[in-house]
Amino acid sequence: MRIILMLIKKEFLQVFRSPLLLSILIVAPMVQFLLFPFTADYEVKVLHIAFIDNDHSSVSRSIIQKFTSSQYFINHGNPASKAEAEYMMLRDEIDFIIEFPKDLEKNLMSQQKSSIAIMANAINSVKAGIGTSYIQNMLSEFLQRESEYKDLSENTLSQLFTTNIYWYNEKMNYKNLIVPGILVILVTLIGAYVTALNIVREKEIGTIEQINVTPIRKWQFLLGKMIPFWILGMSEFLMGIGLMYLVFDITVQGSLPILLGITSIYLLVMLGLGFFISSVAENQLQAMFIVFFLFILFVLLSGLFTPTEGMPHWAAYINYFNPMSFYMDVIKMMVLKGSTIHDLRIQVISLSCMAIILNSAALFFYKENSR
Amino acid sequence: MHSIEVENLTKKFGHFTAVDHITFQVRKGEIFGFLGANGAGKTTAMKMMCGLLQPTSGKATIAGYSLKSEAKLIKRNIGYMSQRFSLYNDLTVYENMQLFGTVYGIPRKELNTRIFNSLEELQMTEKAKTLVNAIPLGWKQRLAFATAMLHRPQIVFLDEPTSGVDPIVRREFWNLIYRTASQGVTIFVTTHYMDEAEYCNRISIMSEGELKLVGTPQELKDKMQVDSIADVFVKFVNR
Numbered sequence: 001m002r003i004i005l006m007l008i009k010k011e012f013l014q015v016f017r018s019p020l021l022l023s024i025l026i027v028a029p030m031v032q033f034l035l036f037p038f039t040a041d042y043e044v045k046v047l048h049i050a051f052i053d054n055d056h057s058s059v060s061r062s063i064i065q066k067f068t069s070s071q072y073f074i075n076h077g078n079p080a081s082k083a084e085a086e087y088m089m090l091r092d093e094i095d096f097i098i099e100f101p102k103d104l105e106k107n108l109m110s111q112q113k114s115s116i117a118i119m120a121n122a123i124n125s126v127k128a129g130i131g132t133s134y135i136q137n138m139l140s141e142f143l144q145r146e147s148e149y150k151d152l153s154e155n156t157l158s159q160l161f162t163t164n165i166y167w168y169n170e171k172m173n174y175k176n177l178i179v180p181g182i183l184v185i186l187v188t189l190i191g192a193y194v195t196a197l198n199i200v201r202e203k204e205i206g207t208i209e210q211i212n213v214t215p216i217r218k219w220q221f222l223l224g225k226m227i228p229f230w231i232l233g234m235s236e237f238l239m240g241i242g243l244m245y246l247v248f249d250i251t252v253q254g255s256l257p258i259l260l261g262i263t264s265i266y267l268l269v270m271l272g273l274g275f276f277i278s279s280v281a282e283n284q285l286q287a288m289f290i291v292f293f294l295f296i297l298f299v300l301l302s303g304l305f306t307p308t309e310g311m312p313h314w315a316a317y318i319n320y321f322n323p324m325s326f327y328m329d330v331i332k333m334m335v336l337k338g339s340t341i342h343d344l345r346i347q348v349i350s351l352s353c354m355a356i357i358l359n360s361a362a363l364f365f366y367k368e369n370s371r
Numbered sequence: 372m373h374s375i376e377v378e379n380l381t382k383k384f385g386h387f388t389a390v391d392h393i394t395f396q397v398r399k400g401e402i403f404g405f406l407g408a409n410g411a412g413k414t415t416a417m418k419m420m421c422g423l424l425q426p427t428s429g430k431a432t433i434a435g436y437s438l439k440s441e442a443k444l445i446k447r448n449i450g451y452m453s454q455r456f457s458l459y460n461d462l463t464v465y466e467n468m469q470l471f472g473t474v475y476g477i478p479r480k481e482l483n484t485r486i487f488n489s490l491e492e493l494q495m496t497e498k499a500k501t502l503v504n505a506i507p508l509g510w511k512q513r514l515a516f517a518t519a520m521l522h523r524p525q526i527v528f529l530d531e532p533t534s535g536v537d538p539i540v541r542r543e544f545w546n547l548i549y550r551t552a553s554q555g556v557t558i559f560v561t562t563h564y565m566d567e568a569e570y571c572n573r574i575s576i577m578s579e580g581e582l583k584l585v586g587t588p589q590e591l592k593d594k595m596q597v598d599s600i601a602d603v604f605v606k607f608v609n610r
Contacts, residue, residue: 215476
């Protein structure tokens with residue numbers, strides 16, 4: 001016990017004497033919280049648009065007028081030809097091209113079918129999707145109002161109507177999703193990254209050899225590393241919860257003690273992973289590559305940036321081995337939805353199993369004597 | 372009585388044999404020099420004896436305990452100072468000694484007395500609260516030695532303890548070794564400096580993983596019919 005306390009003291013002394021590590025621990029979450037949610041969001045604020053008007057009628061002109069007067073659209077004019085419009089899109093000047101067919105007005109008046117083409121730059125698929133439906137809404141709204149004057153039959157109208165409603169995130173507030181996601185990233189980085197690098201560094205400078213020649217036990221050494229980094233990770237998490245409230249006014253809807261409990265299990269998973277990586281890696285560079293590789297994989301599959309539901313089946317199977325995916329569920333459900341532990345039992349059980357397996361593996365693979 | 376007995380100790384890395392069936396004994400309180408060119412296998416042999424490396428084959432009894440079955444007891448009874456300086460640079464002199472002393476299970480009060488005494492002996496008392504990376508290399512080496520001696524080991528393994536320090540520091544370091552050996556501690560030391568080899572009670576020369584010669588410096592000089600250990604070494608290596 002005294003040995004472990006001594007090792008913990010040593011670890012904290014070193015952390016607090018390392019200006020770089022300390023600033024990473026304190027500044028990194030601040031920057032992530034204050035910068036990331038504003039940049040990594042999919043809110044569509046402005047759409048650049050151009051019109052190809054083959055009709056030159058009062059209808060087409062008033063539609064253009066309606067878009068131009070909207071604060072969400074910036075009209076880039078009426079290119080003479082389709083080729084010119086496409087060239088504008090190619091240069092990324094516009095996001096959408098709206099093409100009015102010849103005889104648009106005439107067809108509308110005579111209640112014949114007519115179609116307006118909306119061409120979207122789908123490189124940013126989110127923008128394209130949201131923009132398209134928004135344009136459709138505006139068009140049908142316009143046509144509805146037109147019909148009141150021009151006396152169109154009910155039948156025609158119902159064909160024109162398109163509506164899109166976004167469930168669960170009606171206001172499209174991505175900060176609510178991204179901010180808790182950053183909490184996950186923070187805890188993951190402290191757990192896996194800092195732990196792995198710390199141990200591998202001791203390998204590099206040779207101090208681990210001096211420790212290994214003492215009668216210290218493996219589990220004592222590992223606990224002496226684990227407890228300090230666990231405490232650091234939990235402090236980071238609490239700091240994150242505080243920032244989340246102060247900056248974004250997001251409070252934890254579920255029970256905070258339970259959230260802390262699950263977070264500490266997740267931290268154990270990440271610490272175990274960090275240990276495991278440190279026993280495989282020979283130097284800090286290797287450790288960094290391994291952590292980086294796993295981290296990207298975890299994040300992309302976790303559902304932070306893209307919903308897991310849209311992934312192919314095999315990806316869903318990989319996600320059974322992705323601790324971050326489980327923890328992301330926990331964070332989203334507890335912070336935003338206020339779920340209870342009963343709703344999260346599968347995640348809690350999975351994370352606990354991973355914690356046990358990874359830490360046992362780390363204990364097994366940690367070599368007191370190298371090969 | 373022997374404090375180190377090594378029999379056919381071997382270490383292979385893949386097809387490469389780093390240490391090839393070495394056999395020797397070291398008496399209690401002896402200063403035993405371990406010589407050899409770079410890559411001769413000295414450090415590998417020493418790491419095996421300290422329990423840092425698993426031998427491929429062979430036996431060893433260190434401080435009366437079997438290397439195979441009683442490694443934990445061996446660790447409790449040996450001190451080790453590695454080739455690289457391996458105390459924590461970002462801890463103070465006192466914190467380093469406290470850390471390693473505690474790990475060896477020395478009771479708190481007793482440990483503080485021992486730290487105080489050994490700092491006194493090294494004339495480093497006023498440096499107790501200095502970070503290790505702020506003290507000169509020569510002092511670091513002596514500090515590493517004192518730290519390796521805190522738990523009063525029967526044997527201390529020193530891997531090139533004086534590499535990179537000036538001649539005065541080297542002489543002081545050897546005075547420290549003599550004083551320690553006179554208290555009955557066995558010293559097992561590897562070195563590149565041939566003049567240091569002359570200070571040892573007995574020396575051995577390793578080459579390409581094999582132990583070629585063992586004896587007192589005088590015996591080896593007589594055997595090879597030369598005047599200095601340096602010549603023994605050169606003549607031997609050129610053979």
